[in-house]
Amino acid sequence: MHQAEIVLIALLVAVAGLGAVARQMGLPYPIVLVVGGALFGFIPGIPTVTLNPNVVLVVFLPPLLYSAAFFANLGDIRANQRGVTLSAVGLVLVTMAAVALIAHALIPGLPWAAAFTLGAIVSPTDPLAGTEIMRRLDFPRFLVSAVEAEGLFNDATALVAYKVAIAAVVSGTFSILDAGLRFAVGAVGGIAIGVVVGWVVAQVRGRISDAQTSITISLLSGYAAFLPANAVGASGVLAAVTTGIYMGIKGPRIISARVRLQGLFVWEMLDYILNASLFVLVGLQLRSVVRGLSGDSFSTYAGYAVAVVVVVILARIVWFFTVPYLIRVLDRRPSQRARRIGAGPRLVLAWSGMRGAVSLAAALAVPLSTNSGQPFPSRNLIIFLTFAVIFGTLVLQGLTLPTLIRRLHVVRDGSEEAEEIRARLVATKAALRQLDELAREEWTREDTIERLRGMYDYRRRRFAARAGKVEDDGYEDRSLAFQQVVQSVLAAQRAALIDARDDGAISNETMNSVIRDLDLEESRLEI
Numbered sequence: 001m002h003q004a005e006i007v008l009i010a011l012l013v014a015v016a017g018l019g020a021v022a023r024q025m026g027l028p029y030p031i032v033l034v035v036g037g038a039l040f041g042f043i044p045g046i047p048t049v050t051l052n053p054n055v056v057l058v059v060f061l062p063p064l065l066y067s068a069a070f071f072a073n074l075g076d077i078r079a080n081q082r083g084v085t086l087s088a089v090g091l092v093l094v095t096m097a098a099v100a101l102i103a104h105a106l107i108p109g110l111p112w113a114a115a116f117t118l119g120a121i122v123s124p125t126d127p128l129a130g131t132e133i134m135r136r137l138d139f140p141r142f143l144v145s146a147v148e149a150e151g152l153f154n155d156a157t158a159l160v161a162y163k164v165a166i167a168a169v170v171s172g173t174f175s176i177l178d179a180g181l182r183f184a185v186g187a188v189g190g191i192a193i194g195v196v197v198g199w200v201v202a203q204v205r206g207r208i209s210d211a212q213t214s215i216t217i218s219l220l221s222g223y224a225a226f227l228p229a230n231a232v233g234a235s236g237v238l239a240a241v242t243t244g245i246y247m248g249i250k251g252p253r254i255i256s257a258r259v260r261l262q263g264l265f266v267w268e269m270l271d272y273i274l275n276a277s278l279f280v281l282v283g284l285q286l287r288s289v290v291r292g293l294s295g296d297s298f299s300t301y302a303g304y305a306v307a308v309v310v311v312v313i314l315a316r317i318v319w320f321f322t323v324p325y326l327i328r329v330l331d332r333r334p335s336q337r338a339r340r341i342g343a344g345p346r347l348v349l350a351w352s353g354m355r356g357a358v359s360l361a362a363a364l365a366v367p368l369s370t371n372s373g374q375p376f377p378s379r380n381l382i383i384f385l386t387f388a389v390i391f392g393t394l395v396l397q398g399l400t401l402p403t404l405i406r407r408l409h410v411v412r413d414g415s416e417e418a419e420e421i422r423a424r425l426v427a428t429k430a431a432l433r434q435l436d437e438l439a440r441e442e443w444t445r446e447d448t449i450e451r452l453r454g455m456y457d458y459r460r461r462r463f464a465a466r467a468g469k470v471e472d473d474g475y476e477d478r479s480l481a482f483q484q485v486v487q488s489v490l491a492a493q494r495a496a497l498i499d500a501r502d503d504g505a506i507s508n509e510t511m512n513s514v515i516r517d518l519d520l521e522e523s524r525l526e527i
Helices: 003-025 029-040 053-070 074-079 081-106 112-122 128-136 141-171 176-205 211-231 236-254 257-292 298-320 323-330 334-338 343-351 357-364 379-408 415-438 446-461 463-467 476-502 508-523
Strands: none
Touching (some): 003 257, 029 379, 053 141, 053 211, 053 257, 053 357, 074 141, 081 112, 081 298, 112 141, 112 298, 112 357, 112 379, 128 141, 141 176, 141 343, 141 357, 176 211, 211 257, 236 476, 236 508, 257 357, 257 379, 257 508, 298 379, 343 379, 415 446, 446 476, 476 508
C-alpha cells in the first residue's frame, strides 16, 4: 500500500473515530480531535505528512469563512459593532505584540519578524468549541453572537498581519507605512470583491433550480471570493466573509426550500470534515515537527509553549477587564449603558478565546524558505508553539468553560424564546393573510382554504400547534390544489420572516430556525 493511501485511510479513520469518541464523551469535537490528533501522529507505522504550505490556507479557509458568515447573526453584530471591532482589531494586535515580545525575549536567536509571525498566527480565536458549549448551557444568544462575530472578523486582521510578518521574514525588509497601507487597501479591496462575487453568485443561484448545481456553486463561493482577492493583494478573508454575509441576506429569498435543506446538511458535514481534517493533519505532522526541534531539550521547548499559552490567555483577560471599562468612562450615553454586561459574562467571554482551525492553517502555510534560499527561521518551533497554544486553550479553557458558566449563573433571560414566539406569530399571521387572498382565486377549493385557516388559527391561538400535522385527505383532485396552497402560504411566511429580519425585529438565527421548519414542512409535500 502506497504512503498516500495509508495517510488517506488514517485520516478518514481518525476523523470518524475521534468524532464518535467526542459524541460519546459529550465534549465538543475540537477538544477530542486536538488531543487525538497529537497522539495519532506518534502511532508506529503512520507515515509523516508533508503539506504544501502554499495551498493549506486556500484549501481549508475559504469554505469555513463563507459558512460562518452565511449563518452570522447580523442584528446582534450591528448592536455590538464597536465591541466586535475593538476585539477583532485591537485585541488581535495586542495579542500579537505580547506574544512577539515574550517569544523574542525567551527564545534565543528568534528574529523579530518570526516572533511577530508567531504572534499573528495565534492571535485569532476559533469560536467553534466555545459557542457549542455556550449554546448547550443556555448562554445568552447575543453574547454567543459576539464570540462568533469576533472569531469571524479577527481572522482578517490576523492574516493581514501574518502576511506582513511573513513578507518581512522572506524579503528581509519591513516598512510600517507599507504595512498600514497594505492593511487598508487589502480590507477595502477584499470587501469590494466580496460584494461583487456575492452579487454574481446570487444572480446565478437565483436562476438555478437544480439542487446539485446550486449547492456546488455554494461550495465554491468562498473560493470564488478568496482567490481573486488574494491574487490582487486584497484580503481574501474579508472577501470570503463579505460574500457569505451577502448570500446570508439574499439567500432565503432566492434559494428554494429543497435546496436549502440539502445544502444545510452538506455544509454541516463539510465544516466538520474540514475542521477535523486540519487537526488530524497537524497531528500527523507533529512527530516530524518535534524531531525537527534542535538545540535545546524538550523541557525547554515545553517551557516556551507554557509561556506563550499564558500570554495568549492573559492578554485576552486583561483586555476584557480594561478596554470596556475605559469605554464606559468615555461614553456614558444611555444606549451605551444599555449594552453593558457584568463581570461574570465578561469573564466567560474572556475565557472563551480558544484557538483552532485558522491558526492551524496559518502555521502550516509558513513558507519553507526565504527569498535568499535560507530555511524560514524556527519554522518547526512556530508550528510546535501554535499546536501548543491550540492544545492548551482548547483543553484547559474548553474543559473548564462549562464549570465557569455554571458557577457564574450566566443564563438566558428568556428574550430568545420570546423572540422565537414573535417570529412564529409573524409567520402565522402572514399565512392567514395569504389564505384570505387565495380564497378569492378560482382554482382554490373552499374546504381546502377553511381547513388551512383552521389549522393556522389554531397555531395563532396556541403555539404548541407548531407540531401540528398537515392531513392528506387522499383525494387526487384535492391533493394537488392543497399542496399548491401550502407552498404559496409557506412562501408568504418566508417573505414575512425575511422582512422582519431585515427590519431588525428578529435575528438571522431565529429567522433561519423558523425557515428551516417551514422548509421541512414543504419537503413533505409530493411536489
